[in-house]
Amino acid sequence: MVAATGIDIINLLLVLSLAWVFGAVAERFSYPAMMGEIFAGIVFGPALLGLLESSNALDIFAQFGVFLLMVYVGMEIDLHDLFELGPQALMIALGGFLLPFGLGYGTGALLGMTIEQSLFIGIALAATSLATKSRILVDLDILDTRIAGVLLGGALLSDVGILIVFAGITGFIESGDVTLLGLGTVMFRAFVFFAVVLVIGDRLLPIVWNRLEALMRRYGFIDKTSAFSVALIVALVFAYLADLADLHMIIGGFVAGMFLRQAQLDEEIYEHMHTVIYDLAMGVFAPIFFVTVAFDLSLGVFTEALGLLVLVLVLSFFGKIVGSWAFALPTKLTSKEGLVIGLGMNGRGTVEIIIVSVGLSMGIIDNELFSILVFMAIFTTALVPVTVKLGVDWLERSNELVYMTDEQRVEPET
Template structure:
């Protein structure tokens, strides 16, 4: 019965703090993230990370990315693939250099510096997706560029991680050809399944004389592609995003969107937001304040400038470029997974692990207000231009 109490506390905290932050002019998601810190081990200690939270949050982030796929304009995504690639590459090169340089300053070994640089290359746009949805900017040119860049970033970082683990002799021998082959296989299967199998499957599944057959069919597609993505070494959220795009190309798009959103946002997505804050603990953090401060600044600026430069070089104006760069800042669950891998392999020292987790969460907290600032500025600039032309 403890689960019921956890859910009651999580839902109450996320809704109240989400509303408070909207009244303060900030995205609701920022309040929901802070709710996790408030009710978690860092402050009140009412809720601690456990298997129930982990499972619910995983479902929550998959549903969040699935709905992002549902709302994505595929034509816009195709048009912006060059920008997405440039943003991803810029958002990998600068963080890698910055992370390695910062590690050298703090006396970390060469291998540990390389690993920290790689960790800062990671991007998780699940929080950016929610913020853009709240601002109704997910389906803009900037929004689709951020989504496309996140897919490219994930593939490159996972391949680099495998290469690093192999070259530094901290893991099993890994065939680079097999690794890249698995990634390519995922995208080929995702495209073929999305184009041919998903419309056929939903068309057959929809007439079943059971309740909510269409929604169930869409969720089957979402979870199956997420599992396959994870199996192929691609982040499960990329599989969920691909599933959303596939379903969006069918006549069932609006039905699935209208019925699934209330379920996701009433229970699963709030647990995901809270789970991020639950990972924060300030135990021993006082001794690492300078390290955390420097790495956080490096993490934010290198993604902002690296991603922004990629956008600028492919035709975006300055404000839009910074908006896109800010959408890539959150490291989220992708970086947490990499950090855990580094701890296990010895490339990330135990004494720095908590600090790195806090840095990852700080990047996630910083992202929503930055997105709002740059996108709001872009909107005002557009409105001013319209008035002048009018």
């Protein structure tokens, strides 16, 4: 065993301290802590001051942070709710995925990039951020409006869809086989993985958990801490199953989180488990990941690849906003509501940055393209609170901000 050196400890101390300070400042201005943490990594990392540096210890903590973060994201999603979100949310999710993904992939292909790089540009442009939207809607006090329900539902479906597509893309890249048979094999492995985990998670896990809980209660072993340990073991098992299918471990963590929510646990134990995973992910390990993500960013893209950066930004705005708006038109939503929802869907965030960091670690994209895609996530997320606030004010002035009740929909006056 190699003991941690004093430099490792100081490095970790600085990373956590700066992540906490800059994350708190970002939240003070109604932005995700993630943005402050990345900014801390840019300022104090190799890009500028060089006070922070990468190390094996930080890399391990960061990877565990990504895994825990995806478990937590999964726990925020109710599988059964996905089937009850209605056509409006589904249309928004489809429009917010298809157009930006197509624009991203097409741009990469036209610029002579590899298929793999083009796919990663497409999925980066198609990504969205459920957590960011939730915070903004709470701050604006419009959770009881129709656009809020559709926006959250669309973002929820989009997050799940993005990760499924990401699973297929990474499986395709790992196989390295572009023949019809190779693509079929990748799709089959992904299908088998999701089929197996669906049976394990939705059918077997609640039964196993209930029996285990009864056994532990009988012998006095049940407590909140042991429940968290079992949850972590379940998540690691799902991660291993994902690895067997040649999928990234974060897919396993995400799916495990969804099924832990469905496991019919004792409410007090589940709430404790949820809180512990949230605190460990958001308070300790994920901040390390977001600070260290900035270590690989190159500020040179603002001078050496400014044209590509601007192009990606324009396509990300156009694709997400127009795609969401266009697919909202056939629904009961008004044209203005569709446009405001598109403005809300435009913010990327956690999932997108995790995906492109995986692409960098796999050697699919280089530092320049990685930097462009991360800066795109930062810029689009930064503008969401401003644009959505302006959009909501616009709806109010037009008397098209539709409020919902438990029993009926209150339509705008004509």
